[in-house]
Amino acid sequence: MYPHSFLKSFQYAWNGFTVAVKEERNLRFHLVAGFFVLWFSRFYHFSRGIYAILALAIGGVIALELVNSSIERAVARPGPERFFITGVVKDMAAAAVLLYSIGAAVAGIILFWQPDVLYTILNYYISSPLRIVLLFTLVIAGCSFIFRKEEPPFEDR
Structure with missing residues (x-):
């Protein structure tokens, strides 16, 4: 593998991530949830090990959501003979995200x-109106990001 193609693979990965952010509401939800986990973690005296666990939990949920979205697109338009198995595959991928998310939430x-x-x-937060406004603004911005109008899937453009 040449250095150019190695670096190009990062560009392809970034492109895939940006497309997913634009088109996948559930991914945006997980990104916002991860942000708020890290935002509120500053009030805790977490060790580096705990932050490593948080990074793995947040990164794992986001990575699984990307895999789930990829699988959904890969099997989006099956022929009649593959219709049932396609639904099962998509359901299993969604279940993987759900189970990992539940585990991350419990942690x-x-x-x-x-x-x-x-x-x-x-x-x-309640001791300062400015802090309440900041928190409210972050929540509104997060909701706007999550529920913004999605672009049509790449294959439909």
């Missing part, structure tokens, strides 16, 4: 459910 609850820290976060 998040275990890590973040510290009532004293949650109380500190609440006080931090």
Whole structure:
């Protein structure tokens, strides 16, 4: 493999990611959720190991969502003889994302459910109107990003 083709593979991966962000609402949801996990993690005294776990959980969910989206596109228009198996394949890929997401959410609850820290976060935001506006703006921006009008899938353009 030549260095040029090696570097080109990163460009192809980035292109795939940007197309997925534009066209896949569930991926945008996971990106926003990951952002808020990291945003609120600053209130905790997490070790580097815990941040590694968070990175793996967030990255794993996003990676699986990309794989799921890829599988859905690869089998999007099956012939009549492949229709049933295509549905099962898509369902199994979606199940992989769901199960990993549930595992990541459980890990998040275990890590973040510290009532004293949650109380500190609440006080931090309600003690300043500017902070409330910032948080509200982030939530609105996140929702707008998630539910924005999707571009038609690449193969339909």
